[in-house]
Amino acid sequence: xxxxxxxxxxxxRRFQQIAVAVFQAEVEQAGYDLTSVQYAALATVSLxxxxxxxxxxxxxxxxxxxxxxxVDRLEQKGLILRRTSSRDRRARELDITDTGRMMLExxxxxxxxxxxxxxxxxxxxxxxxxxxxxxxxIAASNDLSRAPLKEAAAS
Amino acid sequence: xxxxxxxxxxxxRRFQQIAVAVFQAEVEQAGYDLTSVQYAALATVSLxxxxxxxxxxxxxxxxxxxxxxxVDRLEQKGLILRRTSSRDRRARELDITDTGRMMLExxxxxxxxxxxxxxxxxxxxxxxxxxxxxxxxIAASNDLSRAPLKEAAAS
DNA sequence: TACTGATAGTCAGTATGCTTGTCAATTGAG
DNA sequence: CTCAATTGACAAGCATACTGACTATCAGTA
Numbered sequence: 001x002x003x004x005x006x007x008x009x010x011x012x013r014r015f016q017q018i019a020v021a022v023f024q025a026e027v028e029q030a031g032y033d034l035t036s037v038q039y040a041a042l043a044t045v046s047l048x049x050x051x052x053x054x055x056x057x058x059x060x061x062x063x064x065x066x067x068x069x070x071v072d073r074l075e076q077k078g079l080i081l082r083r084t085s086s087r088d089r090r091a092r093e094l095d096i097t098d099t100g101r102m103m104l105e106x107x108x109x110x111x112x113x114x115x116x117x118x119x120x121x122x123x124x125x126x127x128x129x130x131x132x133x134x135x136x137x138i139a140a141s142n143d144l145s146r147a148p149l150k151e152a153a154a155s
Numbered sequence: 156x157x158x159x160x161x162x163x164x165x166x167x168r169r170f171q172q173i174a175v176a177v178f179q180a181e182v183e184q185a186g187y188d189l190t191s192v193q194y195a196a197l198a199t200v201s202l203x204x205x206x207x208x209x210x211x212x213x214x215x216x217x218x219x220x221x222x223x224x225x226v227d228r229l230e231q232k233g234l235i236l237r238r239t240s241s242r243d244r245r246a247r248e249l250d251i252t253d254t255g256r257m258m259l260e261x262x263x264x265x266x267x268x269x270x271x272x273x274x275x276x277x278x279x280x281x282x283x284x285x286x287x288x289x290x291x292x293i294a295a296s297n298d299l300s301r302a303p304l305k306e307a308a309a310s
Numbered sequence: 311t312a313c314t315g316a317t318a319g320t321c322a323g324t325a326t327g328c329t330t331g332t333c334a335a336t337t338g339a340g
Numbered sequence: 341c342t343c344a345a346t347t348g349a350c351a352a353g354c355a356t357a358c359t360g361a362c363t364a365t366c367a368g369t370a
Contacts (some may be wrong), residue, residue: 003318004195004215007270008282009174011289013191014216016171017327018293018300019164024328025299036168037356040159054318060159061169066357068320073355090365115162121295126288127163131287133277134166138173140276144180151240172357175326179358192326209348221327223350230324245335245348326356327357337346 028146032107033077037062039111041070045080045094046104053089061145079103139140174273181269187262188232192217194266196225200235200249201259207246220271234258 004010021109023036028093036043045051048059071094074080079100087090096104119127174206178191189197195215200206203214212222226249229235234255240246251259274282 004198005180006286006287007266008273009178009270009287010195010215011172011286011293012167012174012273014293014300015289016167017216018296020327021300022296023164035355036164040165043159044182052318053257060165061172062356063358064319065321065359066355069357085318087282088318088366090363092319111162115164117299118163118167118296119292122288126291130285130288130292131163131166133288134163134170137272137276137285137299138166138169139250141173141177141273144272145176146170149348189326207348217326218328219349220329220351221325224325224327242346243336243366247349266347312367312370314369315367320364320370321360322360323359323361325358328352329353329358332351332364335349335350337344338345340342 015118019114022118023111023114026110026117027107030107032103032110034103034107037066037070038074039107041065041067042074042079042096042100042104046096046101047075049095050085050093052085052088052093054091056094061142074100170273174269177273178266178269181265181272182262185262185265187258187265189262192221192225193229194262196222197229197234197251197255197259200229201251201256204250205239205240205248207243207248211249216297229255248279249284 013063020036023039027034027039033133037060041051041056041062044056044059048055051059053067053071053097054064056071057064062070071082071092079097081095082092083099085093124128175191178194182189182194192215196211197237199211199214203210206214208222209219211226212219217225226235226247230237234252235245236250236252241250254268267308274285277285
């Protein structure tokens with residue numbers, strides 16, 4: 001019986017668990033209430049005006065259904081606007097509000113700090129190395145995920 | 156604004172997402188229905204006879220409450236037994252059943268394959284390197300997690 | 311133009327993963 | 341020994357993450 005602690009799957013879960021906790025703690029310390037998923041969604045919406053939910057989901061490699069809920073909460077907090085697209089009435093166009101933009105700016109340094117904190121056990125060289133390998137592993141197995149990353153079509 | 160795709164937190168989530176999907180697919184292909192968390196719990200129970208839930212949670216670095224639900228499902232599937240401890244009537248002693256042990260054995264090669272599959276983009280040397288760095292990063296930030304790993308007391 | 315297939319979003323359902331709060335049992339300080 | 345603090349488990353609640361099914365809409369075609 002192989003040891004659980006040596007399995008990549010277990011290490012992946014542990015590292016992600018730490019990443020989420022660190023993110024949450026930093027953002028909370030900044031006096032805000034935003035999860036890492038909500039942050040990723042908000043930041044992506046701010047870079048793509050009028051993006052629809054399905055495209056957003058693809059860009060941050062999330063399930064359509066999950067994003068529905070995330071967008072609900074962001075809308076409820078007044079951080080984004082959601083309206084039916086005029087070109088495609090099935091789709092919802094998303095846009096960041098001024099409140100959302102302001103929050104993104106204020107929160108940014110804390111997000112930065114969280115990213116460094118979760119790598120505090122590694123030297124800069126090691127951190128760089130690990131991120132490179134993670135990116136490589138992810139790219140090679142992107143299609144194995146249930147919600148693979150989908151590059152945005154040239155708009 | 157820093158790119159989301161370069162953030163360790165984002166990479167951590169993506170890799171974990173892939174790991175879970177690969178695990179699920181392999182186990183399903185084996186004709187079983189067991190999540191990665193359930194597997195970790197079951198394997199750990201099989202190695203620690205009569206372990207209580209809190210210790211189990213600590214060993215696989217999970218929240219106590221989460222493990223309660225996981226144990227519920229394992230019990231419902233007939234894979235483990237749960238009974239009140241005679242030494243500490245607050246605690247529940249867990250033990251694997253014959254069905255559970257058999258399932259663990261049958262499932263093992265598929266779990267192995269899943270672990271390799273999620274690293275398919277890396278050379279053996281790179282994989283080794285990434286796992287080493289992950290372990291190092293996790294060890295250094297274990298206490299930042301909400302559910303840190305707790306070594307079992309010498310029993 | 312009517313039909314077909316694909317797509318956007320939602321709903322219902324399952325399983326984590328965490329928080330807070332509660333209860334009962336245990337333990338340790340005095 | 342007694343009382344307070346701690347601990348194991350559970351309940352309720354929120355936020356991911358996914359599956360499968362369903363509706364509305366759209367786009368291409370016969």
